[in-house]
Amino acid sequence: MSDECLRVVLCWHMHQPEYRDPLTGEYLAPWTYLHAIKDYVDMAAHLECAPDGVQAVVNFPPVLLEQISSYARRIRDFLEQGCHPGDPLLAALGMEELPETREARRPLFERCLQAHEQLMIERFAPYARLAALTRHALETDIGPDYLTNRHLADLVTWYHLAWLGETVRRRDERVRALMDKAQDYDLADRRQLLTLIGELMTGLLDRYRALVDAGRVELSTTPYTHPMLPLMIDFESAREARPDTPLPESGQYPGGHERALWQLKRARQSFEEHFDLEPVGCWPSEGGVSGPALQLIGESGFRWAASGQGVLRHSLSSESPDSSELHRPYRLEDNGPVCFFRDDELADRIGFNYSHWHGDDAVADFVERLENIADESNGGRVVPVILDGENPWEYYPDNGLHFVPALYRAILQSERLRLTTFSQCLDDAAVPVDPLPTLVAGSWVYGDFNTWIGDPDKNRAWDLLCNAKAVFDERYPHINDAAHRAMALRQLAVCEGSDWFWWFGDYNPQEAVSEFDRLYRRHLTALYELLEAPRPAELDTPISSGGDGAEMGGAMRRSHE
Numbered sequence: 164m165s166d167e168c169l170r171v172v173l174c175w176h177m178h179q180p181e182y183r184d185p186l187t188g189e190y191l192a193p194w195t196y197l198h199a200i201k202d203y204v205d206m207a208a209h210l211e212c213a214p215d216g217v218q219a220v221v222n223f224p225p226v227l228l229e230q231i232s233s234y235a236r237r238i239r240d241f242l243e244q245g246c247h248p249g250d251p252l253l254a255a256l257g258m259e260e261l262p263e264t265r266e267a268r269r270p271l272f273e274r275c276l277q278a279h280e281q282l283m284i285e286r287f288a289p290y291a292r293l294a295a296l297t298r299h300a301l302e303t304d305i306g307p308d309y310l311t312n313r314h315l316a317d318l319v320t321w322y323h324l325a326w327l328g329e330t331v332r333r334r335d336e337r338v339r340a341l342m343d344k345a346q347d348y349d350l351a352d353r354r355q356l357l358t359l360i361g362e363l364m365t366g367l368l369d370r371y372r373a374l375v376d377a378g379r380v381e382l383s384t385t386p387y388t389h390p391m392l393p394l395m396i397d398f399e400s401a402r403e404a405r406p407d408t409p410l411p412e413s414g415q416y417p418g419g420h421e422r423a424l425w426q427l428k429r430a431r432q433s434f435e436e437h438f439d440l441e442p443v444g445c446w447p448s449e450g451g452v453s454g455p456a457l458q459l460i461g462e463s464g465f466r467w468a469a470s471g472q473g474v475l476r477h478s479l480s481s482e483s484p485d486s487s488e489l490h491r492p493y494r495l496e497d498n499g500p501v502c503f504f505r506d507d508e509l510a511d512r513i514g515f516n517y518s519h520w521h522g523d524d525a526v527a528d529f530v531e532r533l534e535n536i537a538d539e540s541n542g543g544r545v546v547p548v549i550l551d552g553e554n555p556w557e558y559y560p561d562n563g564l565h566f567v568p569a570l571y572r573a574i575l576q577s578e579r580l581r582l583t584t585f586s587q588c589l590d591d592a593a594v595p596v597d598p599l600p601t602l603v604a605g606s607w608v609y610g611d612f613n614t615w616i617g618d619p620d621k622n623r624a625w626d627l628l629c630n631a632k633a634v635f636d637e638r639y640p641h642i643n644d645a646a647h648r649a650m651a652l653r654q655l656a657v658c659e660g661s662d663w664f665w666w667f668g669d670y671n672p673q674e675a676v677s678e679f680d681r682l683y684r685r686h687l688t689a690l691y692e693l694l695e696a697p698r699p700a701e702l703d704t705p706i707s708s709g710g711d712g713a714e715m716g717g718a719m720r721r722s723h724e
Contacts (some may be wrong), residue, residue, distance in 0.1 A: 654690045
């Protein structure tokens with residue numbers, strides 16, 4: 164293809180925070196394996212079946228990679244040795260004896276209703292009937308007592324069938340047979356489904372590594388537990404884009420610079436352990452960048468990073484950067500990493516708009532927009548389309564099956580467009596890298612950090628972390644056992660993840676806020692226990708209560724208001 168073609172990078176970011184209880188090892192929420200068997204599997208399948216010439220970037224944070232590997236081992240050990248899988252949902256799917264107590268059964272019934280109502284529950288009539296009966300029973304404390312083990316077994320089975328990737332549902336004969344059976348699932352049926360889930364989890368990372376070898380995927384990573392690096396380094400960075408942002412009482416996160424560097428170095432180690440591959444690029448958590456953060460990313464060995472259009476807008480003091488400004492890479496310092504800035508409009512159209520369109524119309528609209536950019540630009544332009552690679556598809560018919568493969572084909576067939584990767588752009592002599600005189604710190608959400616700091620609940624969460632870090636700094640040097648030290652260090656990293664701060668505030672749904680609030684306080688409590696320090700009484704009090712709800716259940720946010 165000609166160098167005049169518009170280069171397009173589709174970058175899918177996969178992410179889930181740490182759901183394991185650090186002391187018991189039990190998974191407190193199932194979202195890692197559910198998204199893996201649905202979204203990560205489908206994305207791999209789409210890329211495996213795409214025509215030659217299709218390429219994409221897929222980003223995996225190490226905290227997610229480690230949980231995927233953990234689930235694969237646990238399911239294997241359960242099926243081969245009878246070890247408990249460490250997840251109550253998987254246990255209900257595979258254990259011979261279902262839970263009998265009200266305390267154990269109610270959470271299972273509630274969890275099995277957490278799916279898109281129209282596209283994942285009502286789509287399957289047997290599941291819809293089970294869900295309706297379950298909801299009615301849950302209206303009273305004793306209602307679930309009248310739901311039989313047969314009901315629970317069928318509900319758990321259908322929940323997992325609904326969460327399977329569409330490519331799996333259409334290709335695997337075992338799935339078709341289970342769906343045709345519709346009800347009265349016995350232990351053999353449930354074990355067969357669990358075996359399939361184990362196969363999907365075990366083979367997942369190898370499939371992505373094979374896609375790298377085939378030249379179809381560039382794999383990138385994120386700081387180890389998905390922390391917001393600029394805020395770890397300096398709370399004041401939040402005021403570069405929003406000068407009126409209220410800051411936590413603590414003033415600064417203790418030792419934030421060193422912790423940010425540790426997060427980056429540990430990310431590289433974990434990524435290499437899972438893929439036997441050195442990552443070239445880093446998608447900073449939530450596209451969060453600052454001058455010091457980019458410097459650390461470069462010092463850690465990454466050649467490229469990326470952020471949001473709002474950050475570039477603030478940095479250029481341009482209300483609406485045109486294509487000549489937006490669709491090109493920049494470098495803040497002569498020896499720093501190259502930084503790409505995503506096209507927010509195009510990313511948001513995939514993330515929020517096209518799920519309501521016919522797949523062909525959505526693809527045609529997207530390609531037309533790209534070709535309009537190509538018509539207006541000279542050579543060497545790069546359009547980064549970076550977005551959540553898992554949460555959008557729940558809102559698309561058939562988990563995006565009619566959109567994603569068609570999108571790849573349509574871009575490939577256009578004579579004015581070329582799919583590529585960020586690493587290839589670095590080595591492409593036709594893609595100039597412009598100097599960026601200054602960088603205003605921010606993220607892909609509105610170009611600022613107010614999704615993670617500034618709100619009273621978010622600031623309280625930061626203060627709780629700062630207090631725990633002060634205790635860590637005091638006690639960690641006196642831990643002599645190497646394994647104990649490693650557990651405490653990793654637990655601190657888990658508490659530093661950005662997800663906890665994302666959920667706090669009154670704009671997210673109460674149910675989700677409550678779940679992540681409990682998780683965060685549990686992780687902080689575990690850190691104190693590992694440090695053999697008294698747990699503050701304030702960890703008994705919820706941090707945030709949430710509000711009436713948010714678009715996409717709060718798991719995604721638009722890049723601009």
